Amino acid sequence: MTEEIFIGKDALTQAQSLLANKAYKTVVVLVDENTFVHCYPLLKSHLPESHHVVQIPSGEENKTLATCEHVWRELTNLHLDRWSLVVNLGGGVLTDLGGFCASLYKRGIRFVNVPTTLLAQVDASVGGKTGIDFMGFKNHLxxxxxxxxxxxxxxxxxxxxxxxxxxxxxxxxxxWLIADAEMFKAQRYIGLFTEDWTPLIEHSIKIKSRIVTADPLENDLRKVLNFGHTIGHAVESYFLEKPGQMLLHGEAIAVGMLCEAWLSVQKGLLSPEELDQIETFLHSIYEKVPLQESGLAAISQLCLHDKKNSGATINCTLLERIGMAVYDQPITLQEVQSALRYYQLL
Amino acid sequence: MTEEIFIGKDALTQAQSLLANKAYKTVVVLVDENTFVHCYPLLKSHLPESHHVVQIPSGEENKTLATCEHVWRELTNLHLDRWSLVVNLGGGVLTDLGGFCASLYKRGIRFVNVPTTLLAQVDASVGGKTGIDFMGFKNHLxxxxxxxxxxxxxxxxxxxxxxxxxxxxxxxxxxWLIADAEMFKAQRYIGLFTEDWTPLIEHSIKIKSRIVTADPLENDLRKVLNFGHTIGHAVESYFLEKPGQMLLHGEAIAVGMLCEAWLSVQKGLLSPEELDQIETFLHSIYEKVPLQESGLAAISQLCLHDKKNSGATINCTLLERIGMAVYDQPITLQEVQSALRYYQLL
Structure with a gap:
């Protein structure tokens, strides 16, 4: 099965024949309390009239087996069969969890992702990874x-x-950092400003799709997409346990990208000049995340659970230069801690 | 990934190089309280010395998400990475559940099935279906x-x-009923007696493998394997809720095969003479399951949740003759009840 991607203001209209395909006996839209209010009204008219809505609570803290159980109960009570469709309307948490629920229900029913956050649009909803958190580990199942x-x-x-x-x-x-130096260099002076996100989203999805198509199951090349994520996920998991201090995924990944870019310099890969450029750009957008000394050991321990690891070796994606990443670079717990210290001192 | 199948008294020895493959960082054996005592001693010497054992409670009533959570916690605490191996040592409940747990952990780690019951050896452990029960429905996830x-x-x-x-x-x-009339006719006079199960097991696995290879995801042909299972699963689910009256899978399938063979006659497919032969053979082996009048409606309702269905239509596999099955035969709730009444009166 290959996913079809529709991008732009007409995406919903273009996909209408797909959503209202009579081959689907039942259509269920999965929403959270936010997307139900703000996004569902936009989608509604493109769906068959007889669709159902299932709601889950928003937030990474609800990306759990308990939420899945709720979804599976609802699907079962609606008598969903294998010829049904689940439409995931939400951010990355919802599309990851909704895809996971659909993939297991009766050994797999079809689903469509309608990502409503920028993060989900350029990343989570594309590429066929589904999952939930478990025991505090991100996408562990x-x-x-x-x-x-x-x-x-x-x-x-x-x-x-x-x-x-x-x-x-x-x-x-x-x-950009792993695959398009030109775009990085052009955009770093522009920052967040854009009149229309469509071209940037399209470009980002194109990069990701190219990589995922070459290696869908993450045996090798796809690992480059994990740049910033070995340490970033650990930082995200760490703050997930701290009520009121939770980071958004991208905020944690920004920390991870800085740490892993710094490690790339330590390993003689990236030049210090390019690290400077990355620092400047990221600092112009992201506030510094306060890391306590007491947290550094905990965060580096969390890196041990990264899915890319092999045994006690932490495998990381590093940068050779801006626009070119290398995967499966072993790093030690000590190196993770040094990288976090570098970040602390920035 | 294609499964390798080793059959016979030397199966464990033949597979030793596979089990002790150094490419696996950690080997975990999943057992229940019975296989730990009776089967694990036979397997142990064929495993790398450093393997771990994880135990779950036996029985269909434990084929649940809660048991999976226990397994996932153990795997996580053992720091299992993607280069680990799970060895499922047990009957169909354990191999279904163990395969399910391994397939979701970190988006999938490798597993080996070592089926210890005749049922699992000829059926559950071969063919790539994994799953657990949910809300009383068999293999719903x-x-x-x-x-x-x-x-x-x-x-x-x-x-x-x-x-x-x-x-x-x-x-x-x-x-035999769906694919080998010769064997059925030869064996029905022999019944359960055999000195050595190996040839019968080998023959059964060969039939199943041929069908599964032609249609791994059950889009069409594989459905013939569900003969006896539409009504059989419903009977099994029904008795699962009755403490002390639980049926073994094959006992429920024997009921299902009789009911569905009877329906095959009603639909003008199977001849009454062949139904007679099936009745006689099955009666020589299986005791009659007492079905109360009050249970018939409940059992037929449960058929609505069969994964092969499309909407409110129950899709069943029927027999055209002994040795030849036809799938996707729509049957009604009334027909299921009539078939159960036929069984009651046998």
Whole structure:
């Protein structure tokens, strides 16, 4: 199954024949309390009239097995069969969890992702990774399974605050850092400003799709997409346990990208000049995340649970230069801690 | 990934190089309280010394998300990475659940099935279906994913009582009914007696593998394997809720095969003479399951949740003749109830 991707203000209209396909006996839209209010009204008219809505609570803290159980109960009570469709309307948490629920229900029913955050539009909803958190580890349980289609409508971004836009922007920057030096150099003076997100989203999805198509199951090349994520995920998991201090995904990835870019310099890969450029750009957008000394050991321990690791070796994606990443670079716990200290002192 | 199948008294020895492959960082054996005592001692010497054991409670009533959570916690605490191997040592409940747990952990780690019951040896452990029960529905959550290998050692059968042997035999009979009239006719006079199960197991696995290879994701042909299972699963689910009256899988499938063979006659497919032969053979082996009038409606309702259905239509596999099945035959709730009444009156 290959996903079809529709991007632009007409994405929902273009996909209407797909959503209202009579082959689907039942269509269920998965929403959270935010997307139900702000996004569902936009989507509603493109769905068959008889669709159902299932709501889950928003937020990374709800990306759990308990939420999945709720979804599976609802799907079962609606007598959903294998010829049904689940439409995931929300950010990355919702599309990851919704894809996971659909992939396991009766050994897999079809789903469509309608990402409503910039983060989900450029990253989470594309590429066939589904999953939930478990025991505090991000996406610890999951499967690879592609949606039937991804509908990316930039109009949904009007419902976001600046913090969420910045969070998604981190993944856009990541795509430039690993695969497009030209775009990085051109955009770093422009920062967050854009009149129309469509071309930036399109470009980012194109980079990601190219990589994922070459290596869908993350045996090798796809690992470059994890730049910033080895340390970034650990930082995110660490703050997930601290009530009131939770970071958005992109905020944690910004920390991770800085730490891993610094490690790239230590390993003789990236030049200090390019690290400077990355620092300057990221600092112009992201506020510094306060890391306590007491947290450094905990965060580096969390890196041990990264899915890319092999045994006690932490495998990281580093930068050879801006626009070129190398994967499976072993780093030690000590190196992670040194990188976090570098970040602390920035 | 295609599964390798080793059958016979040397299966474990033959697979030793696979089990002790140094590419696996950690090997975990999943057992229940029975296989730990009766089967693990046979397997132990074929595993790398440093392997771990994780135990779950036996029984269909434990084929649940809660048991999976326990397994995932253990795997996480053992720091299992993607280069680890899970060895499922047990009957169909354990191999289904263990395969499911391995397939989701970190988006999928490798697993080997070592089926210890006749049922699991000829059916559950082969073919890449994994799953657990949910809300009383059998295998309601699951994924398709093949084990690296299946190790079928008939020596494990010495640990079984006659009731469990009969349960597995039902799936052997099913394979004859859908695909090998010669074997059915030859074996129906022999019944359960055999000096060595290896050739019967081998023959049954060959039938199943041929069908699964032609249609791994059950889009069409694979559905023939569900003969006896539309009504059989419903009967099994129904008795799952009745403490002390639980049926073994094969016992329920024997009921299902009779009911669905009877329906095949009603639909003008199977001849009454062949139905007679099936009745006589199955009666010589299986005791009659007492169905109360009050249960008939409940059982037929449960058929509505079969994964092969499309909307409110129950899709069933029927027999055209002994040795030849036809799938996607729509049957009504009334027809299911009539079939159950036929069984009641037998």
């Amino acid at each position: 999951g499967v690879f399974r592609e949606p039937v289609a991804v509908l990316v409508n930039p109009d949904f971004l009007h419902t976001l605050d600046l913090r969420q836009i910045k969070s998604g922007y981190a993944e856009i920057i990541k795509h | 699951g994924v398709f994913r093949e084990p690296v290998a299946v190790l079928v050692n008939p020596d494990f059968l010495h640990t079984l009582d006659l009731r469990q042997i009969k349960s597995g035999y039902a799936e052997i009979i099913k394979h």
